[in-house]
Amino acid sequence: MKTRITFLIRDLGFAGAQRQLVALASGLDRSVFDVTVISFYGGPLADELRSNGVQCITIGKKGRWDMLGFLWHILKALRASQPDILHTYLNESNLLGALLKPFLQRTKLVWGLRDSQTDAALFGWLGKLVFSLAKRLSRVPDSLIANSQSGADYYISQGYPAARITVIPNGIDVQRFQSDSSKRATLRAEWGIPEDAFLFGLIGRISPMKDQLTALRALTKLPAHVHLLVMGTGDEGYLAEIKALATDRVHFSAPRSDMPTVYGALDALLNSSAFGEGFSNVIGEAMACGLHCVGTQVGDTAMLIGETGSTAPPNNPEALAQAMHQVLAGNPHDPRARIESQFTIPCMIRATAAALTRKSIAIYTTGLGSGGAEMMLTQILSKLDRTKFRPHVISLTDGGKYVETLRSLNIPVHSLGMNAGVPSLRSFLKLRSLAKEIRPVLNIGWMYHGNLVACLAGGAPVIWNVRQSLYDLKLEKRGSAMVIKALAWLSWIPRRIIYNSKISSQQHEGIGYRRDRTQLTANGFDPERFKPDPDARTSVRSELGLPPDAILIGRFGRNAAMKDYPTLLAAAELLPDLHFIIAGTDTDQIQSPKSKIQNLHALGERHDLPRLTAALDIAVSSSAFGEGFPNVIAEAMCCAVPVVATDIGDSAWVIGDCGRLVPPRDPQALANAIRATLADPDRHLQSAAARQRIVDTFSLNAAVQGFESALHHSPDIPIPSSLIPKSPCAA
Numbered sequence: 001m002k003t004r005i006t007f008l009i010r011d012l013g014f015a016g017a018q019r020q021l022v023a024l025a026s027g028l029d030r031s032v033f034d035v036t037v038i039s040f041y042g043g044p045l046a047d048e049l050r051s052n053g054v055q056c057i058t059i060g061k062k063g064r065w066d067m068l069g070f071l072w073h074i075l076k077a078l079r080a081s082q083p084d085i086l087h088t089y090l091n092e093s094n095l096l097g098a099l100l101k102p103f104l105q106r107t108k109l110v111w112g113l114r115d116s117q118t119d120a121a122l123f124g125w126l127g128k129l130v131f132s133l134a135k136r137l138s139r140v141p142d143s144l145i146a147n148s149q150s151g152a153d154y155y156i157s158q159g160y161p162a163a164r165i166t167v168i169p170n171g172i173d174v175q176r177f178q179s180d181s182s183k184r185a186t187l188r189a190e191w192g193i194p195e196d197a198f199l200f201g202l203i204g205r206i207s208p209m210k211d212q213l214t215a216l217r218a219l220t221k222l223p224a225h226v227h228l229l230v231m232g233t234g235d236e237g238y239l240a241e242i243k244a245l246a247t248d249r250v251h252f253s254a255p256r257s258d259m260p261t262v263y264g265a266l267d268a269l270l271n272s273s274a275f276g277e278g279f280s281n282v283i284g285e286a287m288a289c290g291l292h293c294v295g296t297q298v299g300d301t302a303m304l305i306g307e308t309g310s311t312a313p314p315n316n317p318e319a320l321a322q323a324m325h326q327v328l329a330g331n332p333h334d335p336r337a338r339i340e341s342q343f344t345i346p347c348m349i350r351a352t353a354a355a356l357t358r359k360s361i362a363i364y365t366t367g368l369g370s371g372g373a374e375m376m377l378t379q380i381l382s383k384l385d386r387t388k389f390r391p392h393v394i395s396l397t398d399g400g401k402y403v404e405t406l407r408s409l410n411i412p413v414h415s416l417g418m419n420a421g422v423p424s425l426r427s428f429l430k431l432r433s434l435a436k437e438i439r440p441v442l443n444i445g446w447m448y449h450g451n452l453v454a455c456l457a458g459g460a461p462v463i464w465n466v467r468q469s470l471y472d473l474k475l476e477k478r479g480s481a482m483v484i485k486a487l488a489w490l491s492w493i494p495r496r497i498i499y500n501s502k503i504s505s506q507q508h509e510g511i512g513y514r515r516d517r518t519q520l521t522a523n524g525f526d527p528e529r530f531k532p533d534p535d536a537r538t539s540v541r542s543e544l545g546l547p548p549d550a551i552l553i554g555r556f557g558r559n560a561a562m563k564d565y566p567t568l569l570a571a572a573e574l575l576p577d578l579h580f581i582i583a584g585t586d587t588d589q590i591q592s593p594k595s596k597i598q599n600l601h602a603l604g605e606r607h608d609l610p611r612l613t614a615a616l617d618i619a620v621s622s623s624a625f626g627e628g629f630p631n632v633i634a635e636a637m638c639c640a641v642p643v644v645a646t647d648i649g650d651s652a653w654v655i656g657d658c659g660r661l662v663p664p665r666d667p668q669a670l671a672n673a674i675r676a677t678l679a680d681p682d683r684h685l686q687s688a689a690a691r692q693r694i695v696d697t698f699s700l701n702a703a704v705q706g707f708e709s710a711l712h713h714s715p716d717i718p719i720p721s722s723l724i725p726k727s728p729c730a731a
Helices: 016-027 045-051 068-081 090-103 120-136 149-157 184-191 212-219 236-245 259-264 281-288 301-308 317-328 335-342 345-357 372-383 403-408 425-438 448-457 478-490 502-510 534-544 565-573 609-614 631-638 651-655 667-679 683-697 700-712
Strands: 003-009 033-039 055-058 085-089 108-113 143-146 165-167 198-203 226-231 250-253 268-271 292-296 310-312 359-365 389-395 413-415 442-446 462-466 496-499 518-520 552-556 579-583 600-602 618-621 643-646 660-662
Touching: 003 016, 003 068, 003 090, 003 345, 016 033, 016 045, 016 085, 016 281, 016 345, 033 045, 033 068, 045 055, 055 068, 068 090, 085 090, 085 345, 090 108, 090 120, 108 149, 108 345, 143 149, 143 345, 149 165, 184 259, 198 212, 198 259, 198 281, 212 226, 212 236, 212 317, 259 281, 268 281, 268 317, 281 292, 281 301, 281 335, 292 301, 292 317, 301 310, 301 335, 310 317, 359 372, 359 425, 359 448, 372 389, 372 403, 372 631, 372 700, 389 425, 403 413, 425 448, 442 448, 448 462, 448 478, 462 502, 496 502, 496 700, 502 518, 518 700, 534 579, 534 609, 552 565, 552 609, 552 631, 565 579, 565 667, 579 609, 609 631, 618 631, 618 667, 631 643, 631 651, 631 683, 643 651, 643 667, 651 660, 660 667
Parallel strands: 003 033, 003 085, 033 055, 085 108, 108 143, 143 165, 198 226, 198 268, 226 250, 268 292, 292 310, 359 389, 359 442, 389 413, 442 462, 462 496, 496 518, 552 579, 552 618, 579 600, 618 643, 643 660
Antiparallel strands: none
């Protein structure tokens, strides 16, 4: 069944927002979308829409105060098109969409934000009123699409909900806008410009927002062969000021429809806007025609131009003249290539189609520190199909190693600001506020406290993720033990309980977690990130001041009771001829109780674990309890490093026959296994087999697919039997 989408806009004239709407409506996949465009007043672009097979309805509003009849006809048109999605463009249409929302309960409302700083003040009291009302109703739409990051930032500063805003730059028609100098001489003669002049074009409406006066002042600081073409119409009073300042090197032209030939007559494009610029279509079009551009640092101009031109602060003729000088001196970068790679109409259409149909999901995690569970969440979200889902990560605590990584992936990260293990009324109120702002279709818990908060958030079905094994509640902190017990009572709430470990699913089901909710999805690993690296062996030993042939044993993980560093230290004392490195949060504080270990290198938290892991001769996991799926084991195997591990969690499943297992809390057994591994003549063959086991059985893609299967699944349909283990040990 097709998704019915209706666009609503004031008019269909030749302005930038209208052209973008026409390109989008015409280009959406008709096998997926049934498209209708409704405009208040119509306009010349309506014919283009109809010629492209888009249903186009003109209401025929009779004037500013034609309200009751107009609203009746709008509602009638919307009921006829029965949209699943109503996408409004610009403030007037956005406001109307919000007012109509009560009559369209099953319709998703999407606002289009098309500027970076409203100039409503220039349009009198009515413009101010519309903007003010839109601000107050900005939490009505289900989502908002801005065509520039600066626009998104501006509207967020005005109180618009940041969690619902997606930035999608405009698309440039690279088929229409190509270099065309066929009329260069003709146009220059028409404008009275010498053929050998270097001509900057200043194209746009005549307005203080575009600040043509600064451009004219900058021109006076440039050589005599540099000329300026001012093309546009607008404020007559402001135009008179411009003409009063103009010299014989400034030329004026009315707007033209044959813009590719206009760009072909120019040598470069100039944009001198003082404010209000979001995504400049003129700059994008000129770049597609191969022109280098100079622009003021307003809106997304600097991002759009990149290295292909130059920019200057607004309202600064001296700086603008210097930027123009840089273009006069030449630039090796190809402007058209930049547009073709990032800012085409197909790029814009694909991104918008995804934004219109994808679903927001909220992922509640205990924290975003350096643990394996946090790392796996980050890796899964990095590979998640974000054409279908828009993840929001809500961390109970502030900060953490993976916050910036997630934000660099354009995944919003929010914090409830809780102290570890200490809930508060303030954090609960913030939780409910975020849930209302995000409007997720799923609340997903990650680790115990995150699972509990996912239930408290309300408003959407729940999925839990359990990321550790559970040998004895007495080994857990008191608060964590209480949460674990509470979750057993609440386990009827989640539609799925995803475990990353077979042992973990058995143990939790044993204390009352609902077995009919179980889904087993093992952790996954990227073999291109963790891989053998001969150079790492040399560089790490050099960093530690060790000879190249030193035997290096590594244990990575945070300094916590479950990781059982005392057992590792005791084993190291039994192996004084070997070198041990430990890395992870607070590991630099670890010391031998007897201070006998001279071969221990405590590195603390590190961000180069793939390199450190690849440098090892043996990787060790000494955990005493709590491990579900031990990431450090799989990461070492992926690097073709032999593994010795305690038989905790699913270590045996991960290792298979590619390593050695020992009982927990047994230093002698751990030391013996390390010696036996080093003496094994088949160690290197076993290492290669270990890497292949991870590639074949525990890939990151498989983990992502398992996670996505839970997200795609309708909460009203029973869990497929194939995803429920048939016995406690079945995968």
